[in-house]
Amino acid sequence: VPSVSTVDSVLSKACLKRLAIADAGTSQALLKSVEDLDDAHPKQAKGRRAGRSHGDILPVTHTYLQSVAQRQQMFAEYAAKTLTWRKAFSKVDESDLSEGVVSWFKDGRLNASENCIDRHLPTHAHRTALVWETDNPDHAQKITFQQLSDNVNRLANVLKAHGVKRGDRVTIYLPMMPAIVYSMLACARIGAVHSVVFAGFSDTAVRSRIEDAESKVVITADNSIRAGKIIPLKKTLDAAIKDLPQVESVLTFSRVARDVPMQSGRDVFVEDEMAAASPVCNAESMGAEDPLFLLYTSGSTGKPKGLVHTTGGYLTYTAMTLQTVFDIHKYDSDPFGCFADCGWITGHSYVVYGPLTLGVGTLLFESTPTFPTPSRYWDVVHRHEISKFYTSPTALRTLIKAGNKHVHRHKLKRLSILGSVGEPINADAWQWYKDVVGGGKAHIADTWWQTETGGIMIAPRLQTLGKAGAAMHPLPGVVPVLLDAQGAEIQGVDVSGALALKAATPGMARTVFKDHQRYVDTYFRPHKGYYITGDGARRDKDGHIWITGRVDDVINVSGHRLGTAEVENALQTHPAVAEAAVVGFPHAIKGEGIYCFVNLKDTHKSTDAEALQNELRQIVRKEIGGFASPDVIHFALTGLPKTRSGKVMRRILRKIAAGNTEDLGDTSTLSEPQVVGDLIAKRNELL
Ligand code: WTA
Numbered sequence: 001v002p003s004v005s006t007v008d009s010v011l012s013k014a015c016l017k018r019l020a021i022a023d024a025g026t027s028q029a030l031l032k033s034v035e036d037l038d039d040a041h042p043k044q045a046k047g048r049r050a051g052r053s054h055g056d057i058l059p060v061t062h063t064y065l066q067s068v069a070q071r072q073q074m075f076a077e078y079a080a081k082t083l084t085w086r087k088a089f090s091k092v093d094e095s096d097l098s099e100g101v102v103s104w105f106k107d108g109r110l111n112a113s114e115n116c117i118d119r120h121l122p123t124h125a126h127r128t129a130l131v132w133e134t135d136n137p138d139h140a141q142k143i144t145f146q147q148l149s150d151n152v153n154r155l156a157n158v159l160k161a162h163g164v165k166r167g168d169r170v171t172i173y174l175p176m177m178p179a180i181v182y183s184m185l186a187c188a189r190i191g192a193v194h195s196v197v198f199a200g201f202s203d204t205a206v207r208s209r210i211e212d213a214e215s216k217v218v219i220t221a222d223n224s225i226r227a228g229k230i231i232p233l234k235k236t237l238d239a240a241i242k243d244l245p246q247v248e249s250v251l252t253f254s255r256v257a258r259d260v261p262m263q264s265g266r267d268v269f270v271e272d273e274m275a276a277a278s279p280v281c282n283a284e285s286m287g288a289e290d291p292l293f294l295l296y297t298s299g300s301t302g303k304p305k306g307l308v309h310t311t312g313g314y315l316t317y318t319a320m321t322l323q324t325v326f327d328i329h330k331y332d333s334d335p336f337g338c339f340a341d342c343g344w345i346t347g348h349s350y351v352v353y354g355p356l357t358l359g360v361g362t363l364l365f366e367s368t369p370t371f372p373t374p375s376r377y378w379d380v381v382h383r384h385e386i387s388k389f390y391t392s393p394t395a396l397r398t399l400i401k402a403g404n405k406h407v408h409r410h411k412l413k414r415l416s417i418l419g420s421v422g423e424p425i426n427a428d429a430w431q432w433y434k435d436v437v438g439g440g441k442a443h444i445a446d447t448w449w450q451t452e453t454g455g456i457m458i459a460p461r462l463q464t465l466g467k468a469g470a471a472m473h474p475l476p477g478v479v480p481v482l483l484d485a486q487g488a489e490i491q492g493v494d495v496s497g498a499l500a501l502k503a504a505t506p507g508m509a510r511t512v513f514k515d516h517q518r519y520v521d522t523y524f525r526p527h528k529g530y531y532i533t534g535d536g537a538r539r540d541k542d543g544h545i546w547i548t549g550r551v552d553d554v555i556n557v558s559g560h561r562l563g564t565a566e567v568e569n570a571l572q573t574h575p576a577v578a579e580a581a582v583v584g585f586p587h588a589i590k591g592e593g594i595y596c597f598v599n600l601k602d603t604h605k606s607t608d609a610e611a612l613q614n615e616l617r618q619i620v621r622k623e624i625g626g627f628a629s630p631d632v633i634h635f636a637l638t639g640l641p642k643t644r645s646g647k648v649m650r651r652i653l654r655k656i657a658a659g660n661t662e663d664l665g666d667t668s669t670l671s672e673p674q675v676v677g678d679l680i681a682k683r684n685e686l687l
Pocket of ligand 1: 297344345346420421422423424425446447448449450451452471533534535547549550556559560561
């Protein structure tokens with residue numbers, strides 16, 4: 001692997017041009033923004049937060065331009081030095097975005113659980129690996145790397161005993177308890193592919209994910225508990241897998257009480273089997289490009305897709321971005337405080353794989369930001385000595401609403417870096433985070449990324465001050481561009497466009513499970529040579545990036561990603577519904593709320609509206625989960641705005657839902673323009 005530290009090329013404006021980061025000739029401001037970034041690298045930072053040295057392995061010792069020019073060497077060097085490989089790789093980046101191919105370190109071999117556990121044992125066996133902040137704040141538990149190892153090895157042996165082999169998919173339907181980490185790493189240990197399904201998903205949603213993954217083994221718990229409320233997880237799973245012979249074993253962890261029905265021959269209490277199993281299970285040697293996990297996520301169509309992440313590149317990228325964005329060092333003693341759920345990508349990358357790869361303890365937060373009081377987060381920060389903190393704008397907005405009296409400054413002295421993820425952070429929330437939580441001093445990292453990218457792509461550099469609401473800078477080796485409708489790159493500053501990526505990074509998803517064509521069509525087909533993110537963005541006059549939100553039919557509700565088509569499909573299962581169109585609308589707490597325009601069949605037009613609204617909400621909860629429950633159900637009794645060819649004009653519905661009706665754009669192509677007036681009048685009654 002070529003050494004990056006020996007490379008000391010002075011990158012010129014011509015290089016900028018060649019990389020097409022921007023046309024430097026026409027954009028002095030953008031060039032300056034890149035130079036500022038480079039000036040700010042730790043060795044040169046004077047009087048600013050210089051940060052400790054990460055040795056010569058961390059990409060922040062490179063200028064951004066170097067990181068792009070030598071991106072393959074940079075990632076290769078980081079991967080070689082940071083991970084423990086069974087067999088070193090000789091191939092580095094064999095990606096080809098124009099063909100939808102992403103491949104890194106192909107001939108290397110390693111095991112993810114070995115990287116997250118075994119290699120830390122000789123020196124850090126008794127260090128805390130997991131800090132479990134249970135729903136009840138008095139019952140927190142700490143699990144050392146040694147205990148993590150014992151549990152993961154035993155569970156891996158249990159999985160094997162239930163017939164799980166390399167490459168098999170295991171569905172994990174668990175709340176935030178140590179078992180979820182044991183399960184993920186036990187799968188990784190034996191080369192099985194985990195598919196974690198968020199515990200807030202309904203039985204119907206879990207069933208379709210189990211079916212798609214073809215899992216024979218499912219891991220769950222008797223119940224989950226959140227904000228003091230017991231949620232019957234096993235019961236939901238039982239409904240999900242009713243008459244589904246494909247599921248041969250249900251391994252059930254005990255969380256609340258063992259008082260759940262167990263189907264003999266299928267369901268077992270897994271702790272009993274773990275106690276009897278050996279605490280030693282040899283880790284499989286996996287290819288760097290072997291799948292580590294599937295994670296289902298929403299797109300523009302109704303069917304969630306199982307994105308496939310692989311082993312070597314993913315671990316490299318999650319560890320590297322954790323270091324770069326959060327200034328985490330190997331074996332740092334403070335646990336990393338990511339409050340996300342492992343049911344989503346943030347939990348995979350920054351609760352589990354990133355921190356544990358670096359031998360850093362990690363927080364598992366089982367509760368909610370407001371239970372038992374809105375000081376919960378700050379109590380957790382204080383009690384567990386957290387200095388790097390990561391949450392969502394929705395949580396922040398909820399806490400802002402609860403009032404500043406709940407923020408105990410003295411408890412937050414340690415906090416130095418405050419991250420935000422999952423949805424755009426509004427300027428007010430950003431400022432509150434900075435001033436009230438961070439005491440004006442902490443660094444705010446608004447991090448943009450996606451399930452598909454595996455790790456953070458755009459975030460402010462540690463040495464920069466940041467702007468309220470801007471994700472700011474591409475991370476080392478990341479090359480974002482803005483495209484116009486024809487797919488041409490938009491150069492210069494003070495411009496907006498579709499956000500795309502022009503180079504493959506190691507942590508990107510490799511395919512959609514069992515549907516590679518869908519992967520290619522969704523992300524690479526629209527504009528050849530680019531990965532299309534589905535987000536829009538603006539590059540401001542200083543060259544900094546602002547994410548403006550999705551440009552497709554995906555919405556972000558409390559940071560949970562949801563396809564509007566999924567909600568429409570659910571609504572359409574109700575016999576009264578003729579057609580439904582669902583859009584997002586601005587919501588003060590959730591970021592986006594769910595606004596459903598529903599046209600009823602003539603036979604149902606006089607049904608009691610409130611009763612029907614309740615039934616429809618219930619249907620969505622049952623088909624998807626409680627988090628997808630509609631905020632507004634608007635019966636569009638005179639119809640939906642359509643083009644003459646019968647296509648619903650969502651652009652207009654989005655504006656109506658947002659109450660943004662001054663400028664509806666061109667409505668001349670509508671087949672029945674009068675429905676718009678009816679919809680506006682009704683919307684104003686509803687909101
Ligand atoms: C949105 C979550 C604005 C975006 C890691 C993206 C953001 C989608 C930000 C991915 C941010 C994520 N600012 N929007 N900092 N971070 N998003 O797959 O629309 O659950 O495409 O991954 O969330 O959601 P996902």
